[in-house]
Amino acid sequence: MSPVLAGVLQLLALVAALALAYRPLGDYMAAVYSSDKHLRVERWIYRCIGANPSVGMRWPAYLRGVLAFSAVSVLFLYALQRLQGSLPGSLGFVSIDPDQAFNTAASFVSNTNWQSYYGEQAMGHVVQTAGLAVQNFVSAAVGIAVAVALVRGFALPRALGSARAGGTPIRSGELGNFWADLVRGTVRILIPISIVGAIVLVACGAIQNFAGIHEVGTLTGGTQQINGGAVASQEVIKELGTNGGGYFNANSAHPFENPNAFTNLFEIFLILLIPFALTRTFGRMVGSVKQGYAILATMATIWLAFVGLMMWTEFHGSGPALEAAGGAMEGKETRFGIGASSIFAVSTTLTSTGAVDSFHSSFTGFGGGVTMLGMMLGEIAPGGVGSGLYGMLIMAIIAVFIAGLMVGRTPEYLGKKLGTREIKLAACYILVTPALVLVFTALSMALPTPPDSIYNTAQNAVGGSGAHGFSDVLYAFTSGANNNGSAFAGLNADTQWYNTTIGLAMLLGRFVPMVFVLALAGSLAEQKPVPETAGTLRTEKPLFAGLLVGTIIIITGLTYFPALALGPMAEGLSS
Amino acid sequence: MNNSFVNSARLLGAGLRALLVLTLVCGVLYPLLVTGVAQAVFHDQANGSEIEKNGKVVGSTLYGQTYDLPKKNPSDPEEAPRPDPKWFQPRPSAAGTNSVNTQYSILLSGASNLAADSKVLLDSVKERRTAYAELNGVKESEVPVDALTASASGIDPHISPENAELQAARVAKANGLDKAQVEKVVKEHTEGRTAGFLGEPRVNVLELNLALEELAKS
Numbered sequence: 001m002s003p004v005l006a007g008v009l010q011l012l013a014l015v016a017a018l019a020l021a022y023r024p025l026g027d028y029m030a031a032v033y034s035s036d037k038h039l040r041v042e043r044w045i046y047r048c049i050g051a052n053p054s055v056g057m058r059w060p061a062y063l064r065g066v067l068a069f070s071a072v073s074v075l076f077l078y079a080l081q082r083l084q085g086s087l088p089g090s091l092g093f094v095s096i097d098p099d100q101a102f103n104t105a106a107s108f109v110s111n112t113n114w115q116s117y118y119g120e121q122a123m124g125h126v127v128q129t130a131g132l133a134v135q136n137f138v139s140a141a142v143g144i145a146v147a148v149a150l151v152r153g154f155a156l157p158r159a160l161g162s163a164r165a166g167g168t169p170i171r172s173g174e175l176g177n178f179w180a181d182l183v184r185g186t187v188r189i190l191i192p193i194s195i196v197g198a199i200v201l202v203a204c205g206a207i208q209n210f211a212g213i214h215e216v217g218t219l220t221g222g223t224q225q226i227n228g229g230a231v232a233s234q235e236v237i238k239e240l241g242t243n244g245g246g247y248f249n250a251n252s253a254h255p256f257e258n259p260n261a262f263t264n265l266f267e268i269f270l271i272l273l274i275p276f277a278l279t280r281t282f283g284r285m286v287g288s289v290k291q292g293y294a295i296l297a298t299m300a301t302i303w304l305a306f307v308g309l310m311m312w313t314e315f316h317g318s319g320p321a322l323e324a325a326g327g328a329m330e331g332k333e334t335r336f337g338i339g340a341s342s343i344f345a346v347s348t349t350l351t352s353t354g355a356v357d358s359f360h361s362s363f364t365g366f367g368g369g370v371t372m373l374g375m376m377l378g379e380i381a382p383g384g385v386g387s388g389l390y391g392m393l394i395m396a397i398i399a400v401f402i403a404g405l406m407v408g409r410t411p412e413y414l415g416k417k418l419g420t421r422e423i424k425l426a427a428c429y430i431l432v433t434p435a436l437v438l439v440f441t442a443l444s445m446a447l448p449t450p451p452d453s454i455y456n457t458a459q460n461a462v463g464g465s466g467a468h469g470f471s472d473v474l475y476a477f478t479s480g481a482n483n484n485g486s487a488f489a490g491l492n493a494d495t496q497w498y499n500t501t502i503g504l505a506m507l508l509g510r511f512v513p514m515v516f517v518l519a520l521a522g523s524l525a526e527q528k529p530v531p532e533t534a535g536t537l538r539t540e541k542p543l544f545a546g547l548l549v550g551t552i553i554i555i556t557g558l559t560y561f562p563a564l565a566l567g568p569m570a571e572g573l574s575s
Numbered sequence: 576m577n578n579s580f581v582n583s584a585r586l587l588g589a590g591l592r593a594l595l596v597l598t599l600v601c602g603v604l605y606p607l608l609v610t611g612v613a614q615a616v617f618h619d620q621a622n623g624s625e626i627e628k629n630g631k632v633v634g635s636t637l638y639g640q641t642y643d644l645p646k647k648n649p650s651d652p653e654e655a656p657r658p659d660p661k662w663f664q665p666r667p668s669a670a671g672t673n674s675v676n677t678q679y680s681i682l683l684s685g686a687s688n689l690a691a692d693s694k695v696l697l698d699s700v701k702e703r704r705t706a707y708a709e710l711n712g713v714k715e716s717e718v719p720v721d722a723l724t725a726s727a728s729g730i731d732p733h734i735s736p737e738n739a740e741l742q743a744a745r746v747a748k749a750n751g752l753d754k755a756q757v758e759k760v761v762k763e764h765t766e767g768r769t770a771g772f773l774g775e776p777r778v779n780v781l782e783l784n785l786a787l788e789e790l791a792k793s
Contacts, residue, residue, distance in 0.1 A: 209613075
């Protein structure tokens, strides 16, 4: 069997597995967020929080909950790292420096998991397990909660019965209860899947212990250090919650995180599982699963096209060094090969994951560009858990608006009128991330010292092209502001400049869009639905999915084309 | 003003309590539960799939190792390692031992991150090609791609079957073994794609070298 055919078969197996899980998981999640029952453990948690989960919140209250929880999380994680040197169970690692601790705290709370530290050389058991892994759960749950709040905005008040939160029927303008959504997402969705997934990973060879780093003898009589750690339990939520922060520096390329070809495909499955299934949840909650299918079709089309493009360029393997070697295997593992690595790379950058099983900096010039373009789409195909769905719904609003302009009708989506306020909020949402990416990249190139961090340049001994050096910086801010977290690691990002600016890009890129999403949800929730007429745009039809794909490509293209031309396109064309 | 301050404080308090209780659930109970099950049911895997020879651990089947000749001058950290012709050799590695924020000098997993148009990468590919061809007495054009490129983890435990087959003659000669016997061992340790289509065919270098040692003994 040729490697290309094996790659295609792996893709088909992945699609089949996702299709099987789509309906049951999507329906289950819809039930979780519409249920009026509380589990006993949830009641206990609500008592600890001191919150009444049955109180409906209007959008400002919901937003305050999101922001308060996240602010406390940043401070807690920062403190944990700063105190690491004095905590037990830290393997002798010292405390993290202030700039790096801020960067890491911002990174994990914003569901980015950008890492300017080296996992196995910086973080002990306590910070990894009780700090970083916890944020892997809760930042994902926050993302889903915000998406569900937006969906309720569309669904209300038409679907009162199916959009109740916590027992009391929602009144007009109420989006549900943040604490209930946060706790339910964690307890009923993320933890059960994680337990099963972690045990599958351990069975295949991922480690799960609390041993330290120990030396063992090698075959030839030397010694070798073998790491310990609660890796499998963190690995699974790192993928499932589209987080991406590796226990080890090599991330999912490390054999203790991703031991074989099956776990590799399983991890890709976990990355895509919730983001795709949430479109079903959306369809259920707005009362038309067909609307969910249209969104799903849009996401799946883009994802499949990107996988195809990536496989084509990586199997082709152009670039002077790769051609000299006879293939694009630099920075890829033997057990995965080019096909599986390509699927992983696309899936991780089209969601907000950023885990890697191969190193994107050593991909072909165009392959690196595909990973970057995936993030620049705003990570909506299928996107991060929650953030993918709300990002795609914003794009759908823009698409409906454009269609409305064409025929001169007030646009409406899912029975809600999209007036000035709605379109303004959607437009603001779309502007935030590109502004962060382009401004910070421009500053980093223009200021005197930040470019010193670039590893692949024409001037220094490494001898990459200047185009690749620019890509390194552009990738870093694209990854940060879009909350991805993967890196073109040809950039030394552990400097005060990059730790601070990327940290800010991650926080602003996560929470400013959430403000607009929740404001939009609030304004939709207050509206009475308008009846469907013959002139209503049929947003459940393939035509609309096509219009949506086009809108996404045009918006991204117009925003990023100049920057892409200076980086990956220049590199790809010159080699 | 005063009222909003109190409200904010109350909200942050709720956030802190929520974080603490979720830390207990996700950061303590969940990993302990998984560790408990893992240690009870999958003890070997959970502890790193270590492999023993005569009751002594000689590594992990998931960790690549180096098989180099002893250094000419052990106190010289700059001396380039020379591969020992008696053993099958792993892929090139870009993993380093940077010691960042640590008292230990720990193996740091990772890749070269060199770009496809990097001159350094191009030069090292050329050097590796020459060195591999020389060591194994094969034509430069025959050298397989995985012997020329550094892996992603820096501790890739596998090489491609072609790579192992090309090394067999040299390994047999260095150990005074019959070439056909060594090739048979390579064949026995060649794993196809999992379930026929997952990943790529591969040979685990540590397991292969252990089998080679057995063969040399008998």
